[in-house]
Amino acid sequence: MKKRRLFSLLLAAAMSLALVSCGNGGDTSGNGTADGGNASQVDADGDGYKDTVKLAISTDPNLDPWLTGMAYDLNVGRQIYDPLFREGENGEVEPWLAEGYEMVDDTHIKLTLRKGVKFHDGNELTTKDVKFFLDNIESNASAASRFVCYDTANTEIIDDYNMVVALKYPYAEGVYLMTRMYIPSSAAFESMGADKFATAPVGTGPYKMTRWDTASEIELDRFDEYWNGPAATPKLLFRVIPEASSRMIELETGGVDFAYSISTSDYDRVKETEGLTLVEGDSSLFTSLTFSMQEPLFEHKDVRYALCYAIDKQFLIDTCYGGYYTIMDTIYPKMLFGAEEVGTVPFDPDKAKELMVQAGYPDGFDITLHVVGEAEKRVCEAIQSMWLQYLNVRAEIIQMDYVNFEAAGNKYQAAVRTGAATNLTSALVIYKTSFGRTLQVNDQYLNDLVEASDQQTDPAKRLEMVQEIQEYVYDQRYQMAIANAPMVYAMNDKAEGFEFDIFGAPFLATFRVGV
Template sequence: MKNTKRVFALILAISLLLAGCGSPANEPAPAAEGQDGGLKDTVIFAQGADVTSLDPHIGKETPAVTVHGQIFNPLVTTDKDMNVVPCLAESWEMLSDTSYKFNIRKDVKFHDGSELTAEDVKFSLDRAMASSYVSYIVNFIDNVEVADKYTVIVNTKEPYAPTLMNLTHPSAAIVSKAITEKDPESIKTNPIGTGPYKFVEWKPGEYVKMEANQDYFGGAPKTKYVIMKVIPEAAQRTIALETGEVDIAYDLSANDLSKVSENPDLKLLEGTSLSAWFLQFNMKNKPFDNKLVRQAVRYAIDSQTIVDTILYGAGEVAGSIIPPIAFGYQDVAKYEYNKEKAKELLTQAGYPNGFDAKLYVNDNQQRIEICQVIQSQLKEIGINVEVVVLEFATFIENTNKAKHDMGFFGWTTSTADADYTYYPIYHSSQHGAPGNRSFIANPDVDKYIENARITADSAARLENYKALEGIISEESPVAPLFYNKVNVGTSNKVQGFEVQPAGYHSYFNVTAAK
């Protein structure tokens, strides 16, 4: 683990270069060369699911962040030299191991022309802490003080190593106090931020349109309009890219990657991912309240087959929900495929003839196919699985409310620090919307997560995570399946687009030739 800190710093710097903090100091995107030498005034990108909410303190799923991350800014971000750098805060200092002072820029305007002040910062962080969706990202904060119009002091409950890193997250974005207090619901569908792009229109299930903020404190973006288009079918996203309907397509199907890479008119961009994919067992429901059943399901799933057949080898079997490139990763022994062991465990649990269960998944074709493979594998040990396919927002809502027996989920360790994932997925205070959709409530699990949160000692944190994974492996509230790669297809006329491991791709420097 001697290289852990270096790898952590490297990945963090790459993954957290968020959309909101471009500046004139950034290198401009090279001019794309079209037949007439001109640039399009609109760049269109396609993704597989719609935003769940444009409110950054609610819409924490990647499809939402891809949009509202262009509209809002956090206090700080990171640069390409692996340092946390200014964003809305022009500077900061650590007053003690539990207190940070942030000096707010004096030239920041919200999209309605009103000035951003320290009051907005305090309001926003307080609001994020109170949110049942994103509180896990900022609830290390004890309180936020307004020292003067452009200065805030953030006090933490205990020393918390990832403090600055967590504050770079899009869900720690700063919103307008005046606007949000006047109409709390408006931010969900008509967001007004400080970011490089302004909201124009959202047609649910179809698209979101944004317009360049010409008064952005970091300078105007390179392209006037950016449109996010919802295309659930991966194959249809590839076709849309081939025909020129879209300029950029996210999350291509594995069997389409060669089609894109071999097309002279297109480019395939791939990168290391901070995401893991897994089943969450609803431990409120029988028989998944029995750990022997959960273990049996894990032994019955052949994840390597999923990687080989559905991902075409573009992935790696996972033993944990923490990706190997994140700080805190433990090389956990995997549940190797063993059908006979699975049957034995079911018999011990009192289900020798199996049972019926529902597996929830959102309407993404590749994810559906993965669940169908799991359905087939579990049938071999007597578990009859109904795959329930739901639109993404409905899928999230229903699993938040524990309507599933099993759910197929992905999670991105966006801060490249394990606390970002362990806390919401496993801590007993985070049931439902924050991420704990297995509804595990284990005092020892809570203890190790909390111990790792309140120390800046990296070695001590890793020891706690090692103990934590020992319990998780036994209790099996989730079945880790695989880690994938980030892939994006673009027209070869697109310039300035960079793949981010967290999937929060920025459009500040992106252009496309006519």
């Protein structure tokens, strides 16, 4: 029998009292409860399922449709917006808002939109909305780099449901990237303006936003006119709970029905707790150590090698990830096209010391080590200790979220990052000079190689290119892949209709929880 953790229950009760007294996470909508006034409405229609499913997320998402690219944004964003296509279980492209496509030639894609699709504001989806999305991809650097292949100036609308999307050059994944295009209502955006729209987005998804209390709660109501049929649950309530331990307690005590991003140290705890279940599977998530290629300290290859040799990856997996992660011998997840086993960097502190002397740093140096996320901070702390012990490299850990990181200009020296790549383009984009978020790229040879591979539509020739890229990256050691993570979701064991997602942002239209 699973254990019921009484200590956690008592701790949760104490925390709840503290939160109420401090005004943290309390009701700001006038509904009279901290969960949007739905605590008593468990099963109003008597169908045996909860009317409101509550989900614990770690942070407020960014719901600007051009920036909704990270898993923690899409946790909410995928319920509000629909993409043009969806990715199938085997990586194939499936119709969604677009019911089909045709390659007119190497640089032109004819799209046919589904008729009768409604936005939450009542307007019908047309090619004008898709063109509006394309016309605004230059609104931020991240979107511009992800969708750089599209030639928006020469994209033409044929009628309300047909259009020809132009590419600047032949692009191997021109259609696949449309699985990452989340289409907003152009009418609502133009009426509201960018800032207001980002806090009250209007899409075609199965749920529409009804309330957003920043850093507290996001409430979504079922959109009854959803083109693919109404969602299974009338209301979703996302509760922002930054600490993984607190998300776990809320799950145990029934404060939420579903928790994203629980700590690896809690995996067994979920399995042992009555009323909970853990859903596990392969994922595209991986942790890596990255070096800014514009940092003078790292111009010397021996320094990059030394810092990598001084890290015991198995120790990181055992102590920081509870043994659940696996050491990577590729530079991106094995499930992606062309992944090659380039090898793992061995733990060799003696070799690391020797290289530091050769590079002119026998006494080490000071450096900053940037991080986003709780588990990754533990990795940083372990790396900090190893570097100090073996190389006298003194690392200052700087933790901030991606929003603040980008606001600060994406500047850093070294960083521990968790990436998630569901296709080859997104895995390799970090090596392009146009994408400055993670590597501050200045290697023109590598940039040109990645660009050429993106434009190669012959699979055999592309495979040769991407294998050359992987071998080059491993040799240069601009980054060191550390570990591949499983995808894990924790939830009420009465949950049904869960659609597993390797990226970490499941689509919840069919999800429901029994009473």
